[in-house]
Amino acid sequence: MASVTIEVDLPDGVTITAYERHQDGHGFEVSWPLPQRCRCDRCHREADAHLEFKNTAQVVRDLDIWGQPSFWIYQPPFHRCPWCHYRQDLIPPFKRKEVSYTCRFEKQVVRLLIGSNEEEVARRLGISAETVARIVRQQLAEVKPIDPGRVVTDLGIDELSLKKRHKLYVTVLTDLSNPERPEVLAVASGRDEAAGQACLNRLTTSQREQVKTYRVDMGAPYNKACAALLPNAKAVIDRFHVAKKFNEVVDAVRKKNHARVQGETAQGQAEGVPLPDVGIPPQPQGPVAQGAAEAGSPLRPDPRAGEAVPDPGALPGDL
Numbered sequence: 001m002a003s004v005t006i007e008v009d010l011p012d013g014v015t016i017t018a019y020e021r022h023q024d025g026h027g028f029e030v031s032w033p034l035p036q037r038c039r040c041d042r043c044h045r046e047a048d049a050h051l052e053f054k055n056t057a058q059v060v061r062d063l064d065i066w067g068q069p070s071f072w073i074y075q076p077p078f079h080r081c082p083w084c085h086y087r088q089d090l091i092p093p094f095k096r097k098e099v100s101y102t103c104r105f106e107k108q109v110v111r112l113l114i115g116s117n118e119e120e121v122a123r124r125l126g127i128s129a130e131t132v133a134r135i136v137r138q139q140l141a142e143v144k145p146i147d148p149g150r151v152v153t154d155l156g157i158d159e160l161s162l163k164k165r166h167k168l169y170v171t172v173l174t175d176l177s178n179p180e181r182p183e184v185l186a187v188a189s190g191r192d193e194a195a196g197q198a199c200l201n202r203l204t205t206s207q208r209e210q211v212k213t214y215r216v217d218m219g220a221p222y223n224k225a226c227a228a229l230l231p232n233a234k235a236v237i238d239r240f241h242v243a244k245k246f247n248e249v250v251d252a253v254r255k256k257n258h259a260r261v262q263g264e265t266a267q268g269q270a271e272g273v274p275l276p277d278v279g280i281p282p283q284p285q286g287p288v289a290q291g292a293a294e295a296g297s298p299l300r301p302d303p304r305a306g307e308a309v310p311d312p313g314a315l316p317g318d319l
């Protein structure tokens with residue numbers, strides 16, 4: 001029997017305790033260190049953690065693996081306040097409250113929007129355009145500092161726009177130091193010099209001094225911001241913008257894996273495709289679309305992934 005190794009990099013402290021594949025999705029049961037002490041949100045008193053677990057499995061969307069969606073699964077823990085008996089959810093470090101996708105999934109959404117639009121990104125990830133827009137707004141509202149110890153040598157600044165309903169322009173600062181893994185560092189509203197500066201100023205002075213190159217769209221405002229704030233960096237103009245390149249790679253992988261599921265061909269043609277070629281049965285309302293709807297709705301496990309792993313404790317295949 002053949003075996004396949006999946007490489008997944010994980011945020012600090014998060015471990016995978018089990019893996020289950022279900023059709024075109026990958027499910028990872030994850031755990032993370034729980035606190036010793038908790039402070040109650042209602043009565044504000046601190047106490048030793050009185051931990052309990054909900055009986056349901058929480059399923060959150062994470063990055064794609066081989067062009068297929070992956071999900072993290074866990075039993076949500078909560079602290080029962082010994083003073084007022086309030087049941088306080090313990091939000092895992094890899095996601096924010098009341099969403100069912102990881103922080104790094106949010107960053108990926110922003111990255112994919114560069115050179116694209118919300119409908120296209122929504123289709124590609126199997127989530128709704130509304131979820132894409134909500135994620136961008138959440139990113140804009142977030143003011144998490146960039147790790148001052150991070151070494152950044154190459155940067156990209158791009159604009160993206162959301163066109164549905166209220167038009168929204170956003171400036172995105174991307175770390176291109178490792179060209180194979182561009183990472184979103186900061187986002188700011190607008191697409192002018194001030195927005196570029198707002199992003200760059202999230203780096204410390206010494207971080208900015210270490211930057212060697214920056215890539216920006218032809219737009220002059222970002223060039224001005226970079227020239228002023230990146231004293232030792234040179235502008236690099238290339239026609240094959242890294243972010244666009246990344247989009248192309250993602251598309252290529254997805255097309256290879258299941259071109260017929262992407263809705264690019266007529267449904268009739270897909271029916272003739274043998275199952276092994278596409279990996280999952282050709283169906284327009286496929287699992288991708290289902291997972292999508294769920295990824296956007298708060299705190300509701302994806303029924304499909306839930307079905308794959310009804311009881312996280314009983315998952316086979318420890319890693």
Ligand SMILES: [Zn+2]
Binds near residue numbers: 041084
């Ligand atoms: Zn309390």
